[in-house]
Amino acid sequence: MKFLKKWVLATFVLTILVIIAGGVVRTTQSGMGCPDWPKCFGLWIPPTNAAELPSNFESYLKTQDIDHTFNVYHTWIEYVNRLFTVLLGLFAIVQLVFIFKRRASLQRELKLAIAFFILIILTGLLGKFVVKLNLAHFSISIHLLFALFLTQIQLALLMAVYGKLYKKTVGIKIRRALVLLLIVVLVQSVLGTMVRMYVDDVSKVLHYEQREAWLAKLPIAFIIHRSFSWIVLLSTIYCVWYTRKIPALKNAMRNILLLIMSSVTTGIVLYYLDMPALAQPLHLLLAALTISQIMFAILYTKNTTD
Numbered sequence: 359m360k361f362l363k364k365w366v367l368a369t370f371v372l373t374i375l376v377i378i379a380g381g382v383v384r385t386t387q388s389g390m391g392c393p394d395w396p397k398c399f400g401l402w403i404p405p406t407n408a409a410e411l412p413s414n415f416e417s418y419l420k421t422q423d424i425d426h427t428f429n430v431y432h433t434w435i436e437y438v439n440r441l442f443t444v445l446l447g448l449f450a451i452v453q454l455v456f457i458f459k460r461r462a463s464l465q466r467e468l469k470l471a472i473a474f475f476i477l478i479i480l481t482g483l484l485g486k487f488v489v490k491l492n493l494a495h496f497s498i499s500i501h502l503l504f505a506l507f508l509t510q511i512q513l514a515l516l517m518a519v520y521g522k523l524y525k526k527t528v529g530i531k532i533r534r535a536l537v538l539l540l541i542v543v544l545v546q547s548v549l550g551t552m553v554r555m556y557v558d559d560v561s562k563v564l565h566y567e568q569r570e571a572w573l574a575k576l577p578i579a580f581i582i583h584r585s586f587s588w589i590v591l592l593s594t595i596y597c598v599w600y601t602r603k604i605p606a607l608k609n610a611m612r613n614i615l616l617l618i619m620s621s622v623t624t625g626i627v628l629y630y631l632d633m634p635a636l637a638q639p640l641h642l643l644l645a646a647l648t649i650s651q652i653m654f655a656i657l658y659t660k661n662t663t664d
């Protein structure tokens with residue numbers, strides 16, 4: 359059981375790393391670094407220079423709305439991202455096998471492990487369509503949503519094997535406050551996705567240069583996203599205050615507040631420092647960690663009457 363706990367934890371960490379890798383791909387505009395799937399320029403191991411490209415490499419590029427030149431930097435960033443996903447799939451298989459062997463006593467854990475494995479397969483297949491659709495906004499957003507679902511399922515599994523799932527009984531009002539906070543953060547995340555779509559369109563027109571102009575026109579989605587951050591922050595402060603007398607939730611709520619404040623800070627950095635590349639995946643990571651931490655608080659508690 360000790361090995362299983364460590365493996366489930368490692369799988370959870372790897373899931374977070376996959377989200378980070380996806381954020382790096384996004385912020386470096388490397389999503390079409392490999393214009394086909396599952397191979398890259400028809401190769402299982404992509405080229406390291408233009409001389410290694412197959413003779414028909416243009417056939418992989420002609421249907422894509424990208425610069426028809428080989429960029430080893432973009433290619434290998436996208437390839438490493440795919441390797442992370444494959445590695446996560448292998449971890450999920452091992453995880454499922456070990457839990458299946460103990461299925462008599464790990465029924466809940468087995469269901470979660472199966473759900474996680476199925477969702478990884480669906481995420482991989484969705485990756486194929488993201489490439490085929492030439493990084494269409496909607497497909498990328500769904501891909502990110504799948505990654506967030508993966509994280510929450512693995513978090514539930516992690517809590518289950520460590521005996522922390524639905525461990526603390528709290529009043530129903532506290533649970534409702536936590537769920538409401540989660541909804542508020544999810545709404546803010548959707549607004550952030552809309553801002554990202556706008557930035558993608560503008561940055562593409564500007565050939566991914568002139569970062570200071572990417573938000574120059576202040577789109578309505580950005581204005582709402584920026585203003586809504588106050589609602590997120592105030593909702594978090596309220597939840598921290600409301601749960602202050604529950605020792606089991608104190609640390610979790612303080613972590614959530616810290617993550618929210620860090621996310622707001624990176625948002626300020628993105629706007630006032632002309633969209634620095636490093637801040638973009640960090641902003642995404644903080645959002646994913648915030649959602650996970652709120653889910654931890656929800657999954658850790660169960661209802662009772664007030």
